[in-house]
Every structure is written in C-alpha cells, then in structure tokens.
Amino acid sequence: MEKIFKNMSLFSASIVLIILIGIFVTLFISSKQAMEEFGLSFVANPAWQTEVALNPKEAKNVVVDEYSLFPDEEPTKTIYGGLVPIVGTILSTLIALAFALPIAMGIAVFLAEIAPKNISHVVGIAIELLAAIPSIIFGMWGLFYFAPIIQKIVGGYQVSLLTAGLVLGIMILPFMAAITRDSMKTTPDILKESAYALGATKFEVIKDVIFPYSKVGIIGSIILALGRALGETMAVAFLIGSVFELPKAINSPTISIPVALANNFGEATGLGASSLFYLAFLLFLISFIVISIAKFYFLKKVKK
C-alpha cells in the first residue's frame, strides 16, 4: 500500500515535467524551419511577412504555376521577423504591472488590516469574482466602453498599447490582491501586537512588520500575475490594435506574441506557420526566464 501510494504520487509529480518538456520539444521541432531560415536575427527584425525579391540563383529554381493569379509577377520570398510582437508583449505586461501593482497592494492592505470585517468580506468576494470573469468579456467591454474613454483622456487611437495594458492590469489585479491579502493575514498577531506595544502606528506596523513578513507571498503573487499577463490573448487581441509596428507612443497600436499567434495561426502555412511557432517558442523562453529570475533570484534574496 505504502509503495503504491509513493509510486502514484511520483507519477503525478513527473507528469508536469513531462508535459513541460513535451511542449518545449514540439515548439522547437515546429519552429526549426524558421530558425534555420532566419536564425537569431529573427528576434531583432521588425518586418513581419514582407516580400523581398529572390536573388537570381533562387529565382531560377522557381517553377511558375500555370494557374498563378498574376502570371507575370516576379517570384518573391517572404521574410518574417519577431521584434514587434516581442516588444509589444513586454511593454503591455510592464504597463499592466505598473498599473496593477500599487492598486493591488492598496486593496490587500485595506482588506487585511484596515477595513471592518463585514466590508472586508464583501470587497474580498468582489475581488475574487473579478478573477472569475472570462477574458473575452474583458476584451469586449474594453473595446466597446473602455477604449473610447481612454481615447478621450489621452488621445491617439482607441485600441493601443495603453488600452491593452490597462485592461490587462485590471485582469491581473485580483490575483495579486487576493494572494497578497492572504499572505498578509498570515502575519502572527503576536508580532503586530508587540509592535503596537512598542508604540508603533498602524502605518509603521504595515510598513515594518506586515510587508517584510509577507514578502514571499507578495512576490509569488507578482510572478503569477506576470505569467498571466504575458500569455493573455483574447482580451489583448481586441484592444492592442494588432498592427506589426513598433509603438511610437504609449497610445499607438502594436501587437503582442499571443495575439499574433491567435490572429494568424488559422491561415498560416509553411514558413509562415513555422515562424509563428518560432514566436511561440520565444514566448515560452521569455516566460520561463522571467519566472525563473523571480523564483531563484528574488525569492532567495527574500528568504535570507
């Protein structure tokens, strides 16, 4: 019995690892064609799906299809580059984080320490419900109601990096607030009471006792929110503008990796599909690196 139980739990634990490796290998194999074609310069190339003329040697080998729509057209090849969606993903995530972090901390402090119990209960439930709203609803609400307001305030386009980032911020807010609140609540009462007994004010207790004590939980909540923001697709697809162009300002449209994948995957073939897999592979790496840094560097630092 003991042995079966041990083996079963070992099996469950290893499934995660196997799936992770499986995804990595699949992405790598599918993106191989694009990797060989473009190499690492893919990451720095801002042109997505651009036609360039073939060099004479390549052009010789092209067989012209008798049914070509434009028979007199010179043969071209298509170049793909990933810089725009990579920059878009990172910037929209940063905007979301910059917006959500202070608000989430404020909510958590309010719920854990300041609010009377019944109010804390109601607001707490509201926060958890916010987390349960599907992202498509955030996308539609953002497009029809939030985007026009943003445009009125800051100008520029309705769908932009800023609109997408702010809605993304609202979406990750409940995760950060709820986890932070829960970890703040684990601060032992005896610590807080000792601080009060020494004459500390409420602000000082929050700043010097509760925050240091719950640091691990707060960083954990940021990591979780970051993971969600990096990969969010549906809401961002409606709000970011979906153009393969580096944003000139915070209120101009651009695109993120998940949106590029969702928009183009259905109609992509050959090198185009492989380039999308390359993008997916890069997103995988970005998320992996960001979360690893947070996990190993910050958490270790805090635990010391």
Added chain:
Amino acid sequence: MKKVLLFTALALSTTFATAADIKGSGASFPYSVYQSWIKAYHSATQTQVDYVKKGSSSGIKDIKARAVDFAGSDAPLNPNQLEKAKLYQFPAVVGAVVISYNLPNAKDLKVSREALAQIALGNVKYWDNELIKKTNPGVNLPHEKLTFVHRADGSGTTFNFTYYLSKISKDWRKNFGAKKSLNWPGDHHIGGKTNTGVAALVKQTPYSIGYIDYADAKNNDLHMAVVENKEGKYIKPELKAFQAAAAKADLDPKKDFFSVIADPAGENAYPIVAATFILLPKEKAQTNKEVTAFYNYSFKNSAKLATELGFVPLPDSLTDKIRKYWSEKGVM
C-alpha cells in the same frame, strides 16, 4: 440594442457541436447565408447540416485531413492543388466587400481606384488629400488624420480585397499581392479582430475608413463609399450592382471554377465582389451526394434568403453549369 447584438454575435461565434448528418467547416464570410440555408433545409428535409466558421485556411486543412464532409473557402484552389488533395470544388454564393468610413456629414463619399490604392498603401494621410477631394467636390473634407482599419486575423475577406488592390495598383501587386493576412504598410492603420471587430473600430474611430463585408456594414449602419469600377463609373454598394458583377463572373467548370471574380467588366458592376467556394473530398461518394443535395436545394429554393442577407445567389446559367459538373463527377 446594437451593442447587445454585437455582444451576442461574438459570444455565439463558436457554435455548439451537434450530432449532424453532414459536417462542414471553413470560411466565415458566407456563414450567415449558410446558416439560413441550413435552417430552411432542415425544416424541409429534416437533414441536419453543421457548418463551423473557422476561416478559409482552417477549412482547407480540415478537408485535406478528411475531418469534415465539406469545407468552405473564400479563396479558390487551383486545379493542380485540387488534384493533389483529391478534391472537387464549386462556387456557392457571391458576396461583396464594401469600403466603410466614419466621417460626419459625408454621405456617399466617392472613392476612385487611385485613391483606394493609395489609402491602402498608407500614402493618403489626411482626409483633405487631393485624391479624395478631386472626386468629392462640395463635400466638407476636414484636415484630419485618416485611420485605415483592416482585419487583424487572417481572412478570405482580406484575400479578396487584396486581390482587388492587386488588380487596380501595380505598386500594390509588386509589394503585397493577394493574401489572407499581411503586414499592412503605413503608420496610421489599426487592425480589428473579425468583421465584428472592424465594424466596431470604424464605428468608434472618427475619421477612419476600412474594408468589411456588406452584411456587417449594413447591420452596423456604417457609411459605405461609392467605388469607381473598371469602366470608370462610380457604383453604389447595393444588391443590383453586386448582381451585375456576379453576372459577369467567369467561372469555368473545366478549371473546377477556379477564378477570383473581383473587378469585373460591366458598366453597372460593383467592383469588389467575391465568390465563395465549397470543397468536397473525391472518394466520399455518399456524403458528397448529400452535400450537393443541400446546395442544389438551396440554389433552387433559398435564393431569396441570400438576397435578404446582402449576398447574391448564383445566376441560373452558373448553377446549371454546377449541376452538370456534379453529374459529370458523379456526386449528384
């Protein structure tokens, strides 16, 4: 009310899977027509047809993998491609792409071929550009930045629109060609997801202009531009102009109807029209007969349903050719 409708349309865009007698998937452009034809056919024959809109390329992938009984595609496959994938092909209905715009107090804006190409190329930056002014004397065109709205997701609508652009502009053809998705030029354009997304963006962005299918433009009360056709005439986007265009369409059964019909000749023809196609797997004789029976019934009895939705039923001369093609291939 309109917004509520948009909401539900978005929410329902993934259809429920039901136990169907015939299963199809693909192009979203003709989805509303197929849906009403399916309803009519079901109440007449009790046969359940299921069509999922996924986009033309997904439909082609599905039918190549034999995951469905038929597929819809807005971009036709050429006879070589059909031969390789062992497929039959025939057109089902004709629709139109319109140029919708958001410009207060400007009804029936006239857009020349040159202007349209330059707008798509990103060279027309302001509304008071000479190219637009020239064809619209008396219309108050402000010095406001023009925003071009296009589809962000890959789509047959984009394929047909860019095919048309390739026809009217050498510049466009050289640099972009006809594609289902592309990296649009210029620095004052935004992408909307699906036709619903494009409609919402045009509606909410003052001084914008974009291409969208006729049905969605009509349902959203968008202004639609009057477009110059091959003969230099300015044609209002309306059913009889689409019909005039469809009548000129050259669809040859010997080439499995392979042809893109945009920019047809004819004085009264609206230029940006598109036929949408059905693909059948050659070896599935029995289900093919069921699919053609459905389309045969719809050609004969449900033409009016298509007209109501802003689509053009195929002219009789063409449906006769299609029936002949079916019986030659033994799928009728």
